[in-house]
Amino acid sequence: MSSVQTPSRPVHRDPGQWATVPDCxxxxxxxxxxxxxxxxxxxxxxxxxxxxxxxxxxxxxxxxxxxxxxxxxxxxxxxxxxxxxxxxxxxxxxxxxxxxxxxxxxxxxxxxxxxxxxxxxxxxxxxxxxxxxxxxxxxxxxxxxxxxxxxxxxxxxxxxxxxxxxxxxxxxxxxxxxxxDRLAAGLPHRAAYRRALGLAEDEQFVLVCSTWGLGSAFHRLDSLLPRLLTELPENCRAALLVHPNVWSGHGGWQVRSWLADGAGGRLPLLAPDSDWRPLLIAADYILGDHGSVTLYGTMTGAPILISQYPFRTVNPHSPGAQLARTAPSLSPTRPLAEQLAYAAERYRPEEYAAIAARISSxxxxxxxxxxxxxxxxxELGEPAHRPETEPLEPPKRLDGKEA
CATH class of the missing domain: 3.40.50.2000 (Glycogen Phosphorylase B;)
Structure with a gap:
């Protein structure tokens, strides 16, 4: 927590004298x-x-x-x-x-x-x-x-x-x-999200997720990026979702510059304020690390491949650590397409459902x-209606074109 001290001037209550609705x-x-x-x-x-x-x-x-x-x-x-x-x-x-x-x-x-x-x-x-x-x-x-x-x-x-x-x-x-809850509500709309992304029915979509910090997938992207651009099958499209703290810490120009060879081509770089949830639902495969997005991926039914996992800095009792012990780990020596196929072959829905159940009780x-x-x-009575779960907005096309 911040060590900055509270200002010495007195605390006041906004009287709302200029408000049209003041007594709120x-x-x-x-x-x-x-x-x-x-x-x-x-x-x-x-x-x-x-x-x-x-x-x-x-x-x-x-x-x-x-x-x-x-x-x-x-x-x-x-x-x-x-x-x-x-x-x-x-x-x-x-x-x-x-x-x-x-x-x-x-x-x-x-x-x-x-x-x-x-x-x-x-x-x-x-x-x-x-x-x-x-x-x-x-x-x-x-x-x-x-x-x-x-x-x-x-x-x-x-x-x-x-x-x-x-x-x-x-x-x-x-x-x-x-x-x-919003992911769960969005799962039945997977086909609509895929259409919004511009994916054809026969295309496979790989969502590559990176959190921030030394143990993240982004930290090793110099070795992963070339594989994403050269080893995926022809019917496979991918997109890269990078934690906003990477953008904030290094600046947007720097992040785009580092990923210039992939952005806008076979590996679009998603904006830091993108809602990742429809893309997660649309994915056929998830290639992730120890970030929250990869963990939420256990809800979707998509096979998960762990690209990077810093066990020494992760809570060993967390559902994220359980996921890392369950999902296959990316090998530097085997073809990427082969490893995605292996992740699909080894996928057991009940194992991932048990991990997803640890996100929310x-x-x-x-x-x-x-x-x-x-x-x-x-100290107010609640409005007299059940608060509904908001539907997720459809994502933008991966190629940047208008829908």
Whole structure:
């Protein structure tokens, strides 16, 4: 968490004197990174058409801030400067990150920003051996738990908290996972997503996924990229999905420059703000690493081939580690097409379904559970209708042409 101190000026309540609808509950949505913003974006539907609730946004300090502007521009929301946000009192604060949360004023709800709590804490973020997002370094400040509520996806997270931060257990609620539910709802529309991508019925689609950091597939892309361009069968198309933190950390020009030989050809490079979920559903094969996207791939029925996996920096008890022990590992010496065929031959749906079940223990229930939690903190009655799971937007064509 950030060590920046709270400004000394007094905290104030926005009187809303210029607002047409002034008597609203004030909600602050905190976005640290593009990934965190896309995660929080799934929650905004829960406040739709409720004139009792007014939502504003702020960008919190973070090393990977680049890209957050695109999320907010797409939303068209009111964005408060961070200095103003930390000097204002709110009725509810939503965040998927921990940096700076101790500076904010109001009941804060913290969510995970990925699936399965796969990664161990980075050095300096928390004590050695802590699991990313579930240790004291992410939930406390000066020995006190900061969030009013910590919304987790699976009951397994409670067991981890019992060991890593037991003082957070009383404020932790198991609500499920929004991306899990939206993927599940999108699975019947696979054919439509494939048509939107411009895939022919007889074409095979390989989605290549990379998280960020030294243990990622991107870190070894110099050896993988040539194989993707030369070893795939003629009826096989591929696309590369790179974690937004890579784009933010190195810059868009640099990422595109590194991948210039593949981008726009047989290996289109997807924009960092692309919704990866329809592409995951459309894939015939997934070539991934220890990122959340690869783990979500266990829901789709596509054979998975693990290209890179840093076991020493991964939570060994996570569903991601279970996936790495189950899925075949990419060999540097055998033809890629042969290995994809082997992954399909060895694919056992029940093994992957068991891994997918560890992403959420509340399948289909994220929106009802989360809305109940948020409106309880707002001290408002919930709107008199069931919150539906939003359908996924069709993806853009892989070749960049208009649909």
């Amino acid at each position: 509950k004030k909600v602050l949505v905190v976005i640290h990174t593009l990934v965190y913003g896309m995660r929080i974006k799934d929650l905004l539907v829960l406040f739709r058409a409720d004139l009792r609730v007014s939502v504003v946004f702020t960008v919190a300090p973070h090393a990977f801030n680049d890209g957050t502007e695109r999320v907010l521009a797409d939303l068209g929301g009111t964005v408060l400067p961070w200095e103003r946000a930390v000097a204002t009192e709110f009725d509810l604060i939503l965040t998927a990150g921990s940096q700076g949360m101790e500076q904010l004023h109001g009941p804060l709800v913290r969510l995970p920003h990925g699936a399965g709590h796969i990664k161990m804490s980075r050095r300096g973020d928390a004590p050695e051996g802590s699991i990313g997002g579930l240790g004291r370094g992410y939930l406390t400040w000066d020995g006190k738990v900061v969030p009013r509520a910590f919304a987790v996806a699976h009951r397994e997270d409670l067991d981890t908290l019992t060991r890593s931060c037991p003082e957070a257990l009383p404020i932790t609620e198991v609500v499920g996972d929004a991306s899990y 509340e399948p289909g229930a994220f929106n009802p559970n989360m809305r109940r939690l948020l409106y309880r903190i707002l």
